[in-house]
Amino acid sequence: MKDYYGVLDVTATATPEEIKAQYRQLVRVYHPDRFMNPLDKVFAEEKLKEINEAYRILTSHPNQMDESSASGAAPKPVIEPAWIDFGVVETNAKATRSFLVHNQGGPAHNIDFIYMEKAWFKVGNGRPATEEFPVPVIFDVTVDVRKLAPQQAYQGWVDVDLDGVQTRLNLGVRVAPVGKAQKIGRRLTIAAVLCCLVLFAGLALQFSGAVAMIKQTIQPLPQTTSLPRLTADQLLFVVDVNNQPFIYLSQPDGSNQRGLGIVGSKPAIAPNGRQIAFVAEVDNAPQVFLADADGRQLRQVTNSPEPKSAPDWSPDGQLIAFTVGSNEQSHLRVLDIPSNRFYDLPNKQLGGVEHFDWSPDGRTILFDVKQGDVRSIYRARPAGEDVQLFTAFDSSEPAWSPDGTRVAVASPKGIYTVDSQGRDLRQLIAVPASSPAWSFDNRRIAFLSAQDSADGALNVWVIDADGRNLQRITDEGALKFAWSSASQRFAYITGNPKEHDAILYLWITDLQSSPKLLAEMSGTDIAWTP
Numbered sequence: 001m002k003d004y005y006g007v008l009d010v011t012a013t014a015t016p017e018e019i020k021a022q023y024r025q026l027v028r029v030y031h032p033d034r035f036m037n038p039l040d041k042v043f044a045e046e047k048l049k050e051i052n053e054a055y056r057i058l059t060s061h062p063n064q065m066d067e068s069s070a071s072g073a074a075p076k077p078v079i080e081p082a083w084i085d086f087g088v089v090e091t092n093a094k095a096t097r098s099f100l101v102h103n104q105g106g107p108a109h110n111i112d113f114i115y116m117e118k119a120w121f122k123v124g125n126g127r128p129a130t131e132e133f134p135v136p137v138i139f140d141v142t143v144d145v146r147k148l149a150p151q152q153a154y155q156g157w158v159d160v161d162l163d164g165v166q167t168r169l170n171l172g173v174r175v176a177p178v179g180k181a182q183k184i185g186r187r188l189t190i191a192a193v194l195c196c197l198v199l200f201a202g203l204a205l206q207f208s209g210a211v212a213m214i215k216q217t218i219q220p221l222p223q224t225t226s227l228p229r230l231t232a233d234q235l236l237f238v239v240d241v242n243n244q245p246f247i248y249l250s251q252p253d254g255s256n257q258r259g260l261g262i263v264g265s266k267p268a269i270a271p272n273g274r275q276i277a278f279v280a281e282v283d284n285a286p287q288v289f290l291a292d293a294d295g296r297q298l299r300q301v302t303n304s305p306e307p308k309s310a311p312d313w314s315p316d317g318q319l320i321a322f323t324v325g326s327n328e329q330s331h332l333r334v335l336d337i338p339s340n341r342f343y344d345l346p347n348k349q350l351g352g353v354e355h356f357d358w359s360p361d362g363r364t365i366l367f368d369v370k371q372g373d374v375r376s377i378y379r380a381r382p383a384g385e386d387v388q389l390f391t392a393f394d395s396s397e398p399a400w401s402p403d404g405t406r407v408a409v410a411s412p413k414g415i416y417t418v419d420s421q422g423r424d425l426r427q428l429i430a431v432p433a434s435s436p437a438w439s440f441d442n443r444r445i446a447f448l449s450a451q452d453s454a455d456g457a458l459n460v461w462v463i464d465a466d467g468r469n470l471q472r473i474t475d476e477g478a479l480k481f482a483w484s485s486a487s488q489r490f491a492y493i494t495g496n497p498k499e500h501d502a503i504l505y506l507w508i509t510d511l512q513s514s515p516k517l518l519a520e521m522s523g524t525d526i527a528w529t530p
Contacts, residue, residue: 004054009257013080013102013136023055029505029517039514047517076105077162079169080136083261083295086173087244088282089145096143099169101126101160102136111137114159114166120148121156121171143173150178153289153300170261172298176283230273230293232486234529237506238265240522247278247295252489254508254518260295266310269293269529270317277311277320288322288335301335308333315362319382328352332367334382345384355397359404359420366390366398366407377409379422390422399436399445402485406465408436408445415447417465428467434458437483438465446473446483446490453477460492462511473511479504480524488512493524 005012010022030044030051080100089095101111113123121144126137141158148154153174159166233252238245239259247262264280274293279286288302288311302308304324311322317337324333324344330352334343345365356367365382368375375396380387390398395409395416406417414429415436433449443465448458457477463470473481474492481492488510495504504522509515 004057006255007050007054008058011078011080012104013078013100015136019055019058023051025520026051029520043514043516073106075103075108075162075165077108077111077160077165077167078102078104079160079167081259081261082168083170083259084141084172085261085263085298086143086171087263088174088176089143090176091150091178092146094142094144095173096140098138098140100136100138101162103162105165108163108165110161110163112161114161116157119156119158120144120154120173121158123158141169141171143171145173145175148173148175150175151303153298155296155298170296172261174280174282174298174300230269230529232273232529233484233489235482235491235508235518236267236269236276236525236527236529237491237519237521238267238523238525239519245523245525247276248519250518252484252487252508254516257519260291262291262295262298264289265523265525267525267527268311268313268320269527270313271315271530272317273529275317277313277322279308279311279322288320302333310356312356312358314358314382315360319362321356321358321365321382323353323356325352328370330354332356332365334365334384336383343382343384345380345387350378350387357398357400359400360402361404366400368396368398370396377422391418392422397435399438401438401442401465402440403442405442408438408447410434410436410447415445415463417445426467428463428465429461429470433461435481437481439483440485440487446481448478448481460490471511473509480526482526482528484528485530486528489528491518491526491528493521493526497524 008019008022008026010019027048030047084097084099086095086097111126122142124140124142126139128134128137154172156171158169160169235250235252237248239248244263245265247260247264247267248257249260250257262278264278266279268277276291276293278289280289282300285305286308287300288308290299290301291297306324307326309323311320313320319337320335321332323330325331328351332345332353351369351371353367353369356365358365364379366377366379368377374394376389377391377395377398378387379390391409395411397410399408405420407420408415408417410433412432414427414431415433417426417428418424428445431449431451433447435448437446444462445465446460446462449461450456450458453459459475460473460478460481461470462473477494479493479495479497481490483490489508490511491506491508493504493506496502497504503520504524506518506521506526507515508518
């Protein structure tokens with residue numbers, strides 16, 4: 001039987017209204033008039049036929065019950081969503097979210113809930129999602145953080161039991177820092193106790209002269225050897241759901257798209273595929289978080305007030321680098337996971353950092369620094385030692401080749417490569433370009449450039465590492481791209497982000513066949529699993 005739900009990219013629990021809304025959206029996305037390339041038009045026409053067929057079949061069966069729902073079959077509870085992130089909740093506050101329980105199996109009579117120990121949430125009474133049918137059922141779940149510690153992240157679960165058949169709903173919440181009034185009250189209550197502790201313990205504060213090391217309060221990170229693992233060559237991207245950024249995962253061919261239940265952006269996958277680093281806002285400040293590959297075990301690893309962005313793992317998975325601050329005040333911060341130490345580099349007087357890249361052996365970080373209108377590239381050890389100028393000309397966006405022998409850099413005068421010491425300069429193209437990235441086999445370099453573009457739009461180009469065989473990949477503009485580190489698969493984003501309520505489009509190709517539309521997005525965050 002054909003998977004019509006998959007054709008429309010909806011779950012089997014989708015309501016008729018959700019199916020109709022998704023159908024209208026897909027018709028707009030795949031309308032042939034949107035495509036200029038003849039091959040793209042043919043692809044869109046065939047896709048539109050599939051979409052129309054799926055919509056006709058699904059809307060002719062309003063109960064949306066799977067064929068497996070025969071009377072002799074056991075119940076099969078399905079939860080949508082299977083992971084709820086409450087986001088940041090103020091101390092002494094509550095928050096409520098809804099979820100849906102559907103039965104895709106045989107008849108059932110009772111729905112029960114089995115809670116974890118010391119549950120900090122409660123499921124309320126259910127109500128039918130539609131008047132016509134008893135299922136699916138909508139439940140509200142409310143979190144109460146009054147007994148939870150502030151400025152911490154928590155995970156929990158509750159099992160949904162349908163006549164003895166169970167499935168699990170996972171939940172997460174981040175508790176906001178204590179408010180000013182609460183802090184004053186607590187300080188008055190414990191002031192005398194603190195004074196006694198100081199007197200009897202002889203507490204001394206020691207200030208280290210090592211400027212590079214920064215200490216923050218972070219949660220201990222567990223061992224990851226038993227965690228689930230993402231396989232290589234999968235794609236992470238961010239989709240706007242109810243005005244919140246959710247991280248999604250897709251197979252390399254665009255199939256099996258699913259949300260991880262993580263509210264955040266800038267995802268980066270650990271080299272072992274078992275953890276994801278990402279950025280999410282806490283108290284209006286972007287913070288770096290870690291989560292297991294299945295979206296569970298959420299952990300906040302930074303809490304300083306400066307904005308943060310672009311987390312990236314070291315090749316051995318022991319360090320995470322990310323930018324801190326904005327504009328000319330931005331710099332790199334490196335988290336040493338085993339020791340829970342942070343290092344800042346370079347010296348803030350050097351200039352603002354925007355792009356950086358780990359060497360394949362993890363011993364060196366290259367980063368660009370803006371000094372006035374000129375950018376230069378520096379190199380340093382992860383702990384901030386041995387900072388040296390790497391390029392002596394206007395250059396930025398360093399990108400190491402996978403074998404560590406060459407580095408591609410962008411410049412107003414084109415794309416260049418240098419050796420691992422910043423020498424042996426070679427110019428590949430002589431037009432302004434940006435965002436160089438190597439193929440997994442070291443043979444080709446992709447970049448963005450507006451050359452041959454009448455309207456000045458950037459497009460993706462690919463060139464051999466020796467400067468031959470220049471190839472244009474996109475024709476209608478591109479905002480960002482990402483090359484898989486395990487294959488020739490290539491993802492890129494199109495659209496106009498300046499439009500009101502702009503919708504961006506994520507495409508995937510292997511550079512040999514026609515691009516395939518993967519998803520609609522509201523941002524430009526994409527990342528391949530290593």
